[in-house]
Amino acid sequence: MRVRRARPADIPEIRALIAHYAGEGILLPRDEHDIRRHLDFFLVAADRSGVAGCVSLEVYHPALAEIRSLAVTPAKVGRGLGARLVKTALERAERRRIARVFALTSSPDFFVRLGFEPSTRHSLHEKIDRDCIHCSKARTCQLTALVANLSAANAAFHILDESVEPVPVE
């Protein structure tokens, strides 16, 4: 099983995987158009038999990104794929010199094991402005905010050079 960038041919399987957990109310649903538009952000865990997991590292600006749409197919949970997907997304963020990566999740302990620290939604105004204000569940939302602070060097890089362009990935 390899973790790699998503390809257009993966879109139906990514959609189905997210839809499975969206049906259980765990993930937000995403249609094929939305996934295609954001395909460059997606990584998949896949082998010859297809996609077994996915994650999206959505970049808000050069200093901040979000882990979204993390899912492992039920038949393959508990084998380390979720952790590999998140670690690869964090490596990708490091290469882009992103300072902070956050997740809003119903599985906070999973992220704490991977080095994320509890945070507050108020500190993530970019997320609130983009998504939460449009969400019908905003007032009753039970998701926990967590943040991975990547190297201090990345943060300093952005303080020193606000005009930096993201580094192309791979």
Ligand SMILES: CC(C)(COP(=O)(O)OP(=O)(O)OC[C@H]1O[C@@H](n2cnc3c(N)ncnc32)[C@H](O)[C@@H]1OP(=O)(O)O)[C@@H](O)C(=O)NCCC(=O)NCCS
């Ligand atoms: C959460 C999810 C991605 C985990 O994937 P996975 O491949 O089963 O996780 P891993 O096998 O890599 O687990 C890594 C570690 O986290 C632990 N873990 C797994 N799921 C966990 C959870 N929901 N809560 C707390 N810890 C969890 C594992 O026990 C393992 O611990 P270890 O390193 O001590 O052995 C998967 O269960 C899933 O797709 N869930 C539905 C969608 C979802 O909840 N997405 C996250 C919300 S954004």
